[in-house]
Amino acid sequence: MTYTVDFTNVSTTGLTSSPVAGALAGLRANESRYFMNKYGHAFTVTSAVENQEILTYVATILRKERGITVAAKPLEVSCFQVEDIVWTYVFYEDGLALNVLYTLDNPNKRAVGFKLSEGMSIPKELEHTFKFARQKSKLAGIIRGSYFVIKGEYPTPAAT
DSSP, X not given: OOEXXXXXXXXXXXXXXXXXXXXXXXXXXXHHHHHHHHHOOOOEEEXXXXXXXXXXXXXXXXXXXXXXXXXXXXXXXXXXXXXXXXXXXXXXXXXXXXXXXXXXXOTTSEEXXXXXXXXXXXXXXXXXXXXXXXXXXXXXXXXXEEEEEOOSOOOOOOOO
């Protein structure tokens, strides 16, 4: 089932099993607000169990680029194209939000971003590899984020 994320009335729909559900919902709403304000795009998510293609795509990039396997349970995913960028998201039960920015016409502008919900610890698989910068968000509180540049080529999943 597809859920359109409302950034004016933050909801934990689909995220209630997370120990930081409120903060993760705020982080998801923060992403939704960004896409609506920048691109006029409504941010939608589906259950992770309904879309293995997205999970496989993200897992392949993480494994091949950095040898990372995320231990947390994926709850929701999203994949869509705005302008020449395919954006792929996975929201995990522990509070991690991961996105893949994959430009179609510029291989030098491709990256994986990690955002940590307020109240969660840095996942073990990321703690020794990445430094996290902090930013404040009205919707999500304190967000810690990091990223790495994608060097390889990965066919993107079907964007919605």
